[in-house]
Amino acid sequence: MLNSARLLVLLEISRTGTIVAAAQALHLSPSAISHQLARLEQELGVALVERQPQSLRLTAAGVRLAEHAQAVADLMAVAQDELRAHSEGEAGVLRLGFFASSGLELLPRALSGFAAVRPQVELELILGQPHELVPDLEAGRLDVAVVFEHPLDPWCRQAAVDVEMFFDEPQLVVLPLRHRLGRHETVRLAALEGESWIGTHGGHTGEPVLERACAAEGFRPRVRCRSDHYQVTINLARAGMGIALVPALGLGDTAGVHVCRLDHPRLHRRIGVATRSTNRNPLLRIFLAELRSAAEEIRSLLEVQWS
Numbered sequence: 001m002l003n004s005a006r007l008l009v010l011l012e013i014s015r016t017g018t019i020v021a022a023a024q025a026l027h028l029s030p031s032a033i034s035h036q037l038a039r040l041e042q043e044l045g046v047a048l049v050e051r052q053p054q055s056l057r058l059t060a061a062g063v064r065l066a067e068h069a070q071a072v073a074d075l076m077a078v079a080q081d082e083l084r085a086h087s088e089g090e091a092g093v094l095r096l097g098f099f100a101s102s103g104l105e106l107l108p109r110a111l112s113g114f115a116a117v118r119p120q121v122e123l124e125l126i127l128g129q130p131h132e133l134v135p136d137l138e139a140g141r142l143d144v145a146v147v148f149e150h151p152l153d154p155w156c157r158q159a160a161v162d163v164e165m166f167f168d169e170p171q172l173v174v175l176p177l178r179h180r181l182g183r184h185e186t187v188r189l190a191a192l193e194g195e196s197w198i199g200t201h202g203g204h205t206g207e208p209v210l211e212r213a214c215a216a217e218g219f220r221p222r223v224r225c226r227s228d229h230y231q232v233t234i235n236l237a238r239a240g241m242g243i244a245l246v247p248a249l250g251l252g253d254t255a256g257v258h259v260c261r262l263d264h265p266r267l268h269r270r271i272g273v274a275t276r277s278t279n280r281n282p283l284l285r286i287f288l289a290e291l292r293s294a295a296e297e298i299r300s301l302l303e304v305q306w307s
Contacts, residue, residue, distance in 0.1 A: 014069075047062075096287070113290050162276070198224060
């Protein structure tokens with residue numbers, strides 16, 4: 001296999017025409033240049049230069065090899081520039097998992113600043129529930145995952161994954177405008193016994209949080225319909241099909257419905273991010289800074305709106 005350093009020696013000889021000039025350009029001694037050139041000719045079994053008293057002239061084989069050496073030098077320069085951009089967070093790939101309602105406000109805030117100044121970065125966005133995303137994070141198929149966790153339905157954390165929580169997001173009750181509790185700012189879960197609900201399908205355990213919370217209050221909710229798409233849920237509540245438990249990040253368009261706080265100590269979601277401590281992707285640190293800033297903005301907004 002050809003030695004790239006020797007190819008660069010030949011390339012510099014072709015540019016300068018002398019051993020001494022090539023040595024100066026490469027910051028080597030003339031004897032080192034002569035040795036590298038002799039080794040290259042020996043390895044290839046062909047003369048690459050014609051030696052003259054004051055200069056060197058490349059043979060036809062030497063000219064052709066110098067052309068290849070230029071191509072190698074150009075490719076190495078491109079690789080070096082790309083790797084520098086990767087190391088400085090100007091290029092590369094960031095594989096990001098997120099849950100649906102984080103994509104309404106939290107994630108766009110983080111990504112807008114991140115992507116605006118890094119047009120060369122390739123972003124791979126994967127939508128999923130935390131229990132679906134975390135195994136991909138552990139296996140290295142994701143760099144980072146925006147996650148949530150219910151106090152009533154915690155997921156098993158693995159040693160390979162670090163989780164940083166940002167804020168608690170309230171669970172809210174969405175009611176039709178003419179509902180009997182429509183004028184209340186806060187309701188207790190027990191006051192909603194006997195109502196028709198628009199529920200969700202549940203997390204990794206298969207038992208929705210609503211059912212768990214109601215069971216602790218001594219009743220089972222009457223679920224008319226299930227959907228994990230919160231705007232569908234809100235639209236059905238607007239149509240009078242029932243009431244729903246919706247996290248604050250999933251509210252979206254609430255025209256035509258009433259939204260109130262739920263007085264319950266464990267009905268909220270903890271919003272955060274999961275990463276691998278062994279991940280050395282330079283883009284990860286930069287994105288996490290943007291995500292923390294966006295999370296602080298969202299936390300402040302939620303406090304103002306739902307405190």
